[in-house]
Amino acid sequence: xDILGLSxxxxxxxxxxxxxSVTDATKAVLAQTASVEPHINSYVTIDxxxxxxxxxxxxxxxxxxxxxxxxxxxxxAVKDNMCIKxxxxxxxxxxxxxxxxxxxxxAVLNLQKAGAVLIGKTNMDExxxxxxxxxxxxxxxxxxxNMRHVPGGSSGGSCAAVAAQECYYSLxxxxxxxxxxxxxxxxxVGMKPTYGTVSRYGLVAYGSSLDQIGPVTKNxxxxxxxxxxxxxxxxxxxxxxxxxxYDFMRALTEDVRGxxxxxxxxxxxxxxxxxxxxxxxxxxxxxxxxxxxVETFDLSLVQYAIPAYYVxxxxxxxxxxxxxxxxxxxxxxxxxxxxxxxxxxTRSEGFGAEVKRRIMLGSFVLSSGxxxxxxxxxxxxxxxxxxxxxxxxxxxxxxxxxxxxxxAPELGKSLSDPMxxxxxxxxxxxxxLAGLPGISIPVGxxxxxLPIGMQMxxxxxxxxxxxxxxxxxxxxxxxxxxxxAHIPAADLAGKEA
Amino acid sequence: xxxxxxxxxxxxxxxxxxxxxxxxxxxxxEFGGAPNTHTCPVCxxxxxxxxxxxxxxxxxxxxxxxxxxxxxxxxxxxDRKNYFYPDNPQNYQISQLYxxxxxxxxxxxxxxxxxxxxxIHEMHMEEDAGKLVHDEWDDTSLVDYNRSGVPLVEIVSEPxxxxxxxxxxxxxxLRMIVQYLGASDCKLQEGSMRADVNLxxxxxxxxxxxxxxxxxxxxxxxxxxxxxxxxxxRQIELLEEGxxxxxxxxxxxxxxxxxxxxxxxxxxxxxxxxxxxxLVPIVISxxxxxxxxxxxxxxxxxxxxxxxxxFDIPEYDAGxxxxxxxxxxxxxxxxxxxxxxKKVSNWLMVETMRLLKDNNMEPEDLRFSPENLAKxxxxxxxxTINSSVAKEVFEQIFLNDTDPLVYVEEHGLKTxxxxxxxxxxxxxxxxxxxxxVADYRGGKEKALGALVGQxxxxxxxxxxxxxxxxxxxxxxxx
Numbered sequence: 020x021d022i023l024g025l026s027x028x029x030x031x032x033x034x035x036x037x038x039x040s041v042t043d044a045t046k047a048v049l050a051q052t053a054s055v056e057p058h059i060n061s062y063v064t065i066d067x068x069x070x071x072x073x074x075x076x077x078x079x080x081x082x083x084x085x086x087x088x089x090x091x092x093x094x095x096a097v098k099d100n101m102c103i104k105x106x107x108x109x110x111x112x113x114x115x116x117x118x119x120x121x122x123x124x125x126a127v128l129n130l131q132k133a134g135a136v137l138i139g140k141t142n143m144d145e146x147x148x149x150x151x152x153x154x155x156x157x158x159x160x161x162x163x164x165n166m167r168h169v170p171g172g173s174s175g176g177s178c179a180a181v182a183a184q185e186c187y188y189s190l191x192x193x194x195x196x197x198x199x200x201x202x203x204x205x206x207x208v209g210m211k212p213t214y215g216t217v218s219r220y221g222l223v224a225y226g227s228s229l230d231q232i233g234p235v236t237k238n239x240x241x242x243x244x245x246x247x248x249x250x251x252x253x254x255x256x257x258x259x260x261x262x263x264x265y266d267f268m269r270a271l272t273e274d275v276r277g278x279x280x281x282x283x284x285x286x287x288x289x290x291x292x293x294x295x296x297x298x299x300x301x302x303x304x305x306x307x308x309x310x311x312x313v314e315t316f317d318l319s320l321v322q323y324a325i326p327a328y329y330v331x332x333x334x335x336x337x338x339x340x341x342x343x344x345x346x347x348x349x350x351x352x353x354x355x356x357x358x359x360x361x362x363x364x365t366r367s368e369g370f371g372a373e374v375k376r377r378i379m380l381g382s383f384v385l386s387s388g389x390x391x392x393x394x395x396x397x398x399x400x401x402x403x404x405x406x407x408x409x410x411x412x413x414x415x416x417x418x419x420x421x422x423x424x425x426x427a428p429e430l431g432k433s434l435s436d437p438m439x440x441x442x443x444x445x446x447x448x449x450x451x452l453a454g455l456p457g458i459s460i461p462v463g464x465x466x467x468x469l470p471i472g473m474q475m476x477x478x479x480x481x482x483x484x485x486x487x488x489x490x491x492x493x494x495x496x497x498x499x500x501x502x503x504a505h506i507p508a509a510d511l512a513g514k515e516a
Numbered sequence: 517x518x519x520x521x522x523x524x525x526x527x528x529x530x531x532x533x534x535x536x537x538x539x540x541x542x543x544x545x546e547f548g549g550a551p552n553t554h555t556c557p558v559c560x561x562x563x564x565x566x567x568x569x570x571x572x573x574x575x576x577x578x579x580x581x582x583x584x585x586x587x588x589x590x591x592x593x594x595d596r597k598n599y600f601y602p603d604n605p606q607n608y609q610i611s612q613l614y615x616x617x618x619x620x621x622x623x624x625x626x627x628x629x630x631x632x633x634x635x636i637h638e639m640h641m642e643e644d645a646g647k648l649v650h651d652e653w654d655d656t657s658l659v660d661y662n663r664s665g666v667p668l669v670e671i672v673s674e675p676x677x678x679x680x681x682x683x684x685x686x687x688x689x690l691r692m693i694v695q696y697l698g699a700s701d702c703k704l705q706e707g708s709m710r711a712d713v714n715l716x717x718x719x720x721x722x723x724x725x726x727x728x729x730x731x732x733x734x735x736x737x738x739x740x741x742x743x744x745x746x747x748x749x750r751q752i753e754l755l756e757e758g759x760x761x762x763x764x765x766x767x768x769x770x771x772x773x774x775x776x777x778x779x780x781x782x783x784x785x786x787x788x789x790x791x792x793x794x795l796v797p798i799v800i801s802x803x804x805x806x807x808x809x810x811x812x813x814x815x816x817x818x819x820x821x822x823x824x825x826x827f828d829i830p831e832y833d834a835g836x837x838x839x840x841x842x843x844x845x846x847x848x849x850x851x852x853x854x855x856x857x858k859k860v861s862n863w864l865m866v867e868t869m870r871l872l873k874d875n876n877m878e879p880e881d882l883r884f885s886p887e888n889l890a891k892x893x894x895x896x897x898x899x900t901i902n903s904s905v906a907k908e909v910f911e912q913i914f915l916n917d918t919d920p921l922v923y924v925e926e927h928g929l930k931t932x933x934x935x936x937x938x939x940x941x942x943x944x945x946x947x948x949x950x951x952x953v954a955d956y957r958g959g960k961e962k963a964l965g966a967l968v969g970q971x972x973x974x975x976x977x978x979x980x981x982x983x984x985x986x987x988x989x990x991x992x993x994x
Contacts, residue, residue: 102564115563122557124564221564227793256566257795335793338596341607342561346659362600385598385788394790 022047027093027187027241034081034092041081041092045074045136048094052138052185058166061180063099063157064107065139070094077134089244089268091134096186098177099140100147101127101232102221110223111143111155111173114343114350114369124221125256126190126232126249133248138186142176145371146340147197147225149173150440151433154373159430162204164469168427171201177235178205188236188245192222194229195328196422196447199459202235203422203472206461208242208489209235213479214454215260216246218253224339226332228258229451239460239489243267246482262480270483275491276310278484281415283318286446292425298471302462303419305495306488316414320407321445323400328448329377329441330384330397337381343369376437405453412478417488419475420446422459426469450476458485460492519756520720523748524728525683525713526637526675529690530668531700532644532708533576539643539667540567540610547706551649551660559665561605566794569594573667574617574798576699577641578808580669581618583693583815584636590800592617594641594792599785602659603645611670612640613789617798623693625685634686635674642668675714675725680744684737687711695841696813701880704736711740716761717751726751727761731775733768743768743775750775819844827857836865840879843868849886850893859893867907871914884917892920902981904972905929931980935987938971938979942991945970956992964988 022044025033033039049067056062074094080086097103100110102120109115123131130137144154152175153159160175162168163183170179174191178201181189191198193211202209210233217232224230234245247268252261282303287296307313345351345365352364370378384393411418424443433440450457456479459472477485538545541558557565581588592615596608621636646664650657671690677683691702691709702709716728731747734740751761766775814822816838823834838844843864850860872879892913896906901924909929912918924930945967946953955963964985971984 100564102562108563110563118563120557120564121562122565219564220566223563224794255568257568258793334790338598338608338788338790341598341600342563342605344600344602344607346602347561347605348563358602359600382788385790387786387788390788390790 023051023184025187026237027095028089028244030093030187031089031091031244035087041074041078041136042071044092045070045094045138048138048184048186051183055163055183055185058161059163059179059183059185060158060160061141061176061183061185062096062139063109063111063142063155063176066106066137069106070136070138073136077136080134086134088133088248090130090188090248092136093134093187094136094138095130096138096141096177096180096189097127097130098143098174098189098191100143100192100223100225101140101190102223103127103137103140106140108140108223109157110147111145111152111157112343112370112374113156114366115223115348116156116350118349120221122221125218125251125253127221129249129251130190135248141174141180141189144173144175144197145374146223146336147173147192147194147230148336148373148377149434150196150200150443151428151430152176152179152201153430153434154371156371161430162427162469164206165427165467168429168469169204169433171204171423171427173197173201174209174235175201175205178202178207178209181205181207181235181237188234188241190232190245190249191235192225192230192232193447193451194226194231194332195451196444198233198235199422199447199450199457199472199474200444202459203461203474204427204470206464206470206472207235207237208239208458208460209233210242210246210458210482210485211450211456212246212250212482213260213456214451215258216250216262216456216480216482218251218256218259220253220255224335226335226451227339228335229328229332231451239486239493240268240271242458242489243271243486246486264480264483267482267486270486271490272487273491273494274310275306275488278306278311278417278488279415280306280311280313280417280419280488281411282313282315282419283321283411284315285318285321286420290424290442290445291421292465294465295421295423295425295471298463298465299419299421299473302473302492305492309491309495311488313419314415316411318407318411318418320400320404321449324404324449324452325441325445327397327400327404328444328452329380330393331401331452333377333381334385334394334397335381337378337385340370340374340378345369373434373437401452404449408449408453408455408476408478416481416484417475417477419473422446422472422474426465426467426471446474450474455479456482456485458489460489462492521717521748521752521755522720522722523678523744524675524716524718524725525677525679525744526728527671527673527677527683527686528712528714528730529671529673529687530710530712531580531671531690531694531702533573533667533669534698534700535570535572535576535667537570537572538665539570539573539641540665543665545666549662551658551662554662555664559605560661561607567610567792569795569798570667573641574800575808576667576697577617577639577669578800578805579697579812580671580694580699581621581639582805582809583697583812584618584621584623584639584671584690586618586621586636586639588800588805589615589617589619590805591615591797592800593797594795595789596792598788601645602657603648603664605646605659605661605664609643609645610792610795611642614791615797616640617800623686623689625682625689627679627681627685629681632676632682634676634682637672637674639669639671642670644668675716675728680741683713683740683744687737687740692816692839692841695880696815698813698841703878703880707735710734713740713744713747715744715747715751717748717755726755727763729761729763730765731768732765732778733770735770739768739770742773746773747775813841823847827851827861829857829861833861833865836869837861842879842882846882846886846889850889853886853890854893856893856897859897860889863889863893863910867910868914871911884913888913888917888920895920895924899931899980899982900924901929902931902977902979904977905931929978931978935983938975938983938987939991941971941974941979942984942987945974946991953992964992
């Protein structure tokens with residue numbers, strides 16, 4: 020049996036039916052990581068011993084009926100910015116290269132309660148700052164579909180790991196597109212839920228008002244199952260929202276009749292790759308054939324999203340990252356004279372270039388004399404963008420958009436021009452600014468063989484609408500319960516050589 | 517003629533709130549405790565931890581804001597104040613800048629110069645920092661985060677005070693209000709109330725302010741008074757010499773009774789304040805305000821009037837008793853048991869005050885129970901013990917909350933009311949003091965006192981002085 024080819028929910032069923040043991044599934048995944056990791060580098064840490072121990076324990080709980088959920092016994096991975104008690108949590112940074120948290124993030128606890136076998140922690144852009152997973156202190160992650168290309172970022176490790184079958188699903192975090200963009204580059208399904216749906220407790224903050232944890236999966240069913248597992252009201256997170264509808268798997272019906280879908284004309288302008296645009300129009304046509312009403316419209320304010328996002332996210336990051344100072348945990352410079360010299364050297368040595376760039380940008384926009392001109396203006400822009408979406412959702416249930424202007428760029432091409440890299444976030448950041456849910460699903464491949472993703476944006480708390488549309492698309496294109504195309508381990512190794 | 521100068525003073529007062537748990541986590545606020553035992557991921561700034569507001573902090577802040585006649589900001593927010601220092605685990609303090617919970621209030625103070633309103637600019641909620649411990653032998657510093665996250669309010673006054681006397685009156689007024697509300701014990705020595713003094717001087721008649729300095733580390737009313745006087749003189753001296761006052765922060769050294777510059781305005785930090793994204797705005801409804809208002813206790817003025825009316829206590833006494841909530845509470849509780857308001861008032865105003873002073877304590881430090889004081893009063897009233905024994909026993913109650921019944925029994929301090937035994941002693945005293953007896957009989961009333969004293973001494977203080985007096989007079993009749 021092709022154990023690795025199964026989706027998370029399929030594996031869960033087979034485990035329950037005793038066709039596959041949790042240990043066998045875990046061993047298969049660990050074997051895959053052993054052969055793939057030298058080429059892909061999805062993980063910062065692989066906890067082989069711990070995973071096997073968890074597998075045994077979870078098998079017992081499944082056998083005695085304690086664990087009955089769809090994901091019980093299914094191996095998963097977690098982005099390295101979520102705390103797991105006693106396990107290295109680096110955020111892709113040197114400054115946390117020795118940091119082991121004293122507690123576990125709420126979303127991860129939810130996975131553990133559901134019987135997830137946690138394989139390890141996935142690679143990421145340092146502190147989730149980047150769109151390529153090249154800013155990690157632990158080296159770049161490669162795109163499993165073509166190893167000369169990046170997997171996207173910042174959740175590049177989580178997306179590459181799912182695509183390369185190094186786990187059945189993973190958790191990513193999305194501050195400005197960090198789940199949706201790498202999902203589109205790696206040909207997997209990734210969702211950023213409505214702000215407040217998944218607890219941020221234990222997620223090392225980048226932009227607190229924008230950060231949200233979400234699932235990265237092989238298909239839409241898995242996406243619903245994982246979201247259902249990790250979403251919860253958490254009194255430890257003041258921005259957590261108590262919702263009525265945590266039963267996301269119930270949204271998996273093949274029906275988009277009458278669903279109103281809007282395509283913002285202002286997203287399909289110059290800068291958007293022709294092949295990407297065509298793939299999305301083709302996908303829109305599929306949904307139309309299934310009974311959805313598809314129209315184009317003007318969303319407006321699109322050009323202001325990037326500056327507003329980088330001002331707000333960097334401002335929050337500049338403050339959030341102050342705690343990494345060499346005093347309490349993490350890296351401390353070897354030699355120093357006095358407190359301030361220790362701070363300076365620790366942070367200069369501990370942070371990479373992109374993180375420093377954003378700390379400086381964020382500190383600048385919060386400085387006295389600039390606060391009104393930059394930070395306040397960005398907050399006002401954020402409110403206007405939210406209003407533009409509110410208006411759009413009066414007419415539409417779903418907004419269709421690209422997840423990125425192109426397919427995955429080649430390694431080393433993006434960081435040389437940070438402005439260009441920032442601009443490539445154009446389709447994703449406004450969703451975070453407005454706190455909305457967004458999903459990216461694979462809708463084909465470009466001529467270069469790299470996957471193309473389509474983003475669907477919903478109104479606040481309308482994840483079910485997104486899941487229903489995504490599920491309908493998947494079924495209509497024959498993708499139901501079919502994981503997106505990926506390259507098996509043997510081929511990967513061969514190509515690299 | 518020498519120029520006349522006026523001192524202009526505004527205060528920033530930090531008050532530690534009496535919540536059981538910290539402002540943004542469930543850790544205990546209890547004073548003391550081994551270092552870093554009252555801590556968790558939140559108050560030690562662990563990555564990924566998030567603050568959750570303790571609603572009791574808002575209740576207390578609201579109560580103080582309402583009691584100081586402030587306008588309540590019904591949608592208020594927290595902001596981050598960014599600065600690097602190891603006592604601050606996140607390197608930012610969660611405070612309020614843009615929308616503090618209360619603004620534009622006032623309190624009335626009374627000094628020898630009469631009554632006056634001191635305006636309050638604003639009051640905000642914030643978290644306290646940890647404590648640094650410097651190990652000089654090892655040349656290292658250690659951090660204790662037990663205090664990190666203890667809730668504070670900061671009350672910022674307008675520059676309305678003109679003398680140390682007014683400053684002390686203002687602080688005493690604030691302290692009394694806050695103590696009456698039960699929102700804090702306001703102990704300067706322990707740091708649960710801290711005042712920073714902003715001071716400038718100007719020529720009398722000038723309507724512009726001079727350059728001000730800010731003084732920190734003032735741990736007692738005495739230090740505040742001395743620091744104000746010293747700083748006023750320092751600034752006047754500078755101006756008289758034609759020099760300028762530099763805007764700076766100065767630190768008071770209590771041992772040297774002198775302040776020295778900590779940092780000037782040029783070194784002033786840019787705190788890069790911005791709204792705290794991890795906390796949602798606090799919406800204070802009309803109902804919330806009404807609830808807090810309805811829970812406001814009886815304040816001093818009302819209490820004072822009631823004492824005069826209900827217990828027939830003189831104005832002066834009622835004033836003393838209500839000066840501290842603790843004292844007033846003790847008075848009412850004890851009176852409720854023994855029903856002798858005047859006697860209770862006497863014990864509190866005379867012996868209690870004396871012992872407080874002797875032991876260098878504040879009324880808030882009082883630990884004895886009203887039951888024991890009531891018992892003592894009843895015993896003295898019944899003549900079970902005489903007044904000098906009662907004072908001795910009260911000292912035990914004051915220090916150890918001793919049960920007076922047990923103490924008197926164990927130490928055999930009961931008044932001897934046995935006429936036979938007393939008569940025997942009196943006869944001996946009369947026989948041993950012929951001169952005093954002769955003096956008394958010769959018309960020197962005072963001589964009787966000496967005989968009473970001798971008798972009490974012989975009876976080891978246990979005699980009933982009234983009885984001694986009467987019997988002596990009787991026996992000395994010709």
